Amino acid sequence: MSRFAWLRRLWALSTGRFGLLVVLTIGVVALVARFWLPFDPQAVDVDGRWALPGWPHLLGTDGAGRDILSLLMAGARTTVWVALGAGLVATVIGVALAALGALTARWLRESVAVLVDILIAFPVLLIAMMISSVWGGSLWVVIVSVGIGFGVNIARVTRPELRRVLHSDFVLAGRAAGLTPFQNLYRHLLPNIAPVLIVQLSWGMAVAVLAEAGLSYLGFGAPLTEPSWGLLLKDLQQYISVHPLSVVWPGLAITITVLGLNLLGDALREATDPTLTRRRTAAQTHTTAVIS
Amino acid sequence: MSLVVRNLSIEIDGRRVVDDISFDVPDGARVGLIGESGSGKSLTALAILGLLPDAATATGSIRWNERELIGLPDRELARLRGDEIGIVFQEPRTALNPIRTVGRQIAESVRIHEGLGRRDAAARAIAEAERVRLPDPAQIVRRYPHQLSGGQRQRVAIAMALACRPRLLIADEPTTALDVTIQAEVLELLAGLVARDGMSLVFITHDLAVLSQIATHAVVLEDGRVVEHGPLSRLLTAPASPVTQGLLRDATATLWRPGGAA
Numbered sequence: 001m002s003r004f005a006w007l008r009r010l011w012a013l014s015t016g017r018f019g020l021l022v023v024l025t026i027g028v029v030a031l032v033a034r035f036w037l038p039f040d041p042q043a044v045d046v047d048g049r050w051a052l053p054g055w056p057h058l059l060g061t062d063g064a065g066r067d068i069l070s071l072l073m074a075g076a077r078t079t080v081w082v083a084l085g086a087g088l089v090a091t092v093i094g095v096a097l098a099a100l101g102a103l104t105a106r107w108l109r110e111s112v113a114v115l116v117d118i119l120i121a122f123p124v125l126l127i128a129m130m131i132s133s134v135w136g137g138s139l140w141v142v143i144v145s146v147g148i149g150f151g152v153n154i155a156r157v158t159r160p161e162l163r164r165v166l167h168s169d170f171v172l173a174g175r176a177a178g179l180t181p182f183q184n185l186y187r188h189l190l191p192n193i194a195p196v197l198i199v200q201l202s203w204g205m206a207v208a209v210l211a212e213a214g215l216s217y218l219g220f221g222a223p224l225t226e227p228s229w230g231l232l233l234k235d236l237q238q239y240i241s242v243h244p245l246s247v248v249w250p251g252l253a254i255t256i257t258v259l260g261l262n263l264l265g266d267a268l269r270e271a272t273d274p275t276l277t278r279r280r281t282a283a284q285t286h287t288t289a290v291i292s
Numbered sequence: 293m294s295l296v297v298r299n300l301s302i303e304i305d306g307r308r309v310v311d312d313i314s315f316d317v318p319d320g321a322r323v324g325l326i327g328e329s330g331s332g333k334s335l336t337a338l339a340i341l342g343l344l345p346d347a348a349t350a351t352g353s354i355r356w357n358e359r360e361l362i363g364l365p366d367r368e369l370a371r372l373r374g375d376e377i378g379i380v381f382q383e384p385r386t387a388l389n390p391i392r393t394v395g396r397q398i399a400e401s402v403r404i405h406e407g408l409g410r411r412d413a414a415a416r417a418i419a420e421a422e423r424v425r426l427p428d429p430a431q432i433v434r435r436y437p438h439q440l441s442g443g444q445r446q447r448v449a450i451a452m453a454l455a456c457r458p459r460l461l462i463a464d465e466p467t468t469a470l471d472v473t474i475q476a477e478v479l480e481l482l483a484g485l486v487a488r489d490g491m492s493l494v495f496i497t498h499d500l501a502v503l504s505q506i507a508t509h510a511v512v513l514e515d516g517r518v519v520e521h522g523p524l525s526r527l528l529t530a531p532a533s534p535v536t537q538g539l540l541r542d543a544t545a546t547l548w549r550p551g552g553a554a
Contacts, residue, residue: 177401178375
């Protein structure tokens with residue numbers, strides 16, 4: 001089986017296909033938005049206020065006559081940047097804490113485990129509010145707070161996984177085959193925790209997207225000059241009783257992106273774990289046996 | 293290429309679990325380490341490969357081919373492991389990496405020690421799978437461990453251990469986790485391969501009946517000490533120590549139990 005077999009398995013799952021398409025679409029949109037937007041998202045057009053979806057404003061305009069599609073595309077840039085940044089920070093923090101909690105001397109790894117258990121009690125929102133009250137609201141606040149908040153989650157899930165793999169016979173067998181500790185880490189340890197990490201990362205990015213929107217909405221995230229789905233939602237929401245259609249677009253963008261990332265995470269978990277597919281087949285066989 | 297163990301002791305957290313044991317495995321000899329669980333057999337095996345857990349320390353002397361293994365840097369030991377000395381573990385269910393194909397695991401030691409590339413290693417894996425008589429080798433090397441039966445997995449583990457044609461094979465209860473019928477097959481395979489390659493064998497077990505089919509000499513251990521050693525033919529006919537007598541009673545009981553292994 002080729003090394004990309006998991007990609008085929010991912011594509012075979014309807015959730016995986018949906019998640020992958022959503023994530024790829026957002027990525028491409030954000031990339032395109034870096035170089036080209038249908039309209040300047042900050043261009044005010046007093047005569048063209050509250051235009052309904054149509055040509056040339058595909059999703060209509062807001063109360064200042066700004067093109068909603070352009071605002072969403074510019075916001076996608078922010079979303080992708082925050083999701084990637086928060087994901088990276090969370091992974092680094094998570095893996096570092098998990099490694100400290102799994103591979104070091106007993107007193108240190110027990111203390112790290114306790115620390116992680118304490119930190120996990122702090123909601124991302126609380127961390128964000130603490131950080132932004134000192135340094136003011138910015139996208140960095142969102143990245144760092146989600147990074148810490150979710151990094152602790154990753155550590156919590158990865159640590160026992162790392163310890164389980166570390167003590168498994170095949171790591172010993174790998175050493176018995178002549179692997180050096182580093183080769184063993186690369187060939188046996190990391191690949192065995194990678195599925196867990198990737199899945200966590202995917203979920204973490206979903207949290208980051210939601211947190212960016214939520215924090216920007218509350219004023220702890222993106223400054224008003226920055227394009228952001230959360231800010232747009234906040235702007236348009238004030239007019240929900242007059243122009244209900246316009247507020248649907250940022251809401252839809254956030255919902256679909258978060259859903260896509262979540263489903264991608266679920267599908268990845270299923271696609272990267274060969275033993276899970278077996279269990280599913282076994283369960284199916286069992287059901288068939290019961291029915292017949 | 294002979295293995296000489298002298299006054300080997302192993303301590304875990306200050307507790308002596310292997311106490312001053314000595315034995316020889318001359319070139320081509322097949323020696324059994326036998327004893328109840330907790331008698332220190334497996335730790336002795338791990339000590340030979342320098343794979344004791346961090347909490348354990350070994351003292352004494354283990355000489356392989358006139359070379360002292362105790363105190364040898366891990367880098368040097370890694371060069372011997374899998375190349376000159378191979379090991380098969382008890383539990384085939386956990387001894388294989390669940391997310392790597394069987395073929396890549398069989399070829400692992402070959403890639404390390406003989407520097408084979410991916411393509412050559414894949415071809416070699418098929419040849420090795422054939423050697424341990426796995427069915428449909430070309431297909432089975434692409435499978436994952438969970439898609440194989442227990443007996444097949446243990447054959448894979450044997451293929452992994454023997455891929456580089458080691459001069460010494462350590463088999464740590466290789467048939468204990470298997471069904472009785474599969475046990476006999478795996479044992480026969482192992483005996484055949486050891487005889488064909490003329491390698492030395494250290495076979496660890498608690499079952500004298502199993503040992504009698506593969507080894508010529510045995511070292512009987514109890515609580516980390518050697519209580520008796522000598523040719524298996526003598527231990528079977530005239531066991532001197534009560535431990536050996538007990539093991540012999542267990543073995544004959546197995547023989548007489550309905551469906552018991554011969």
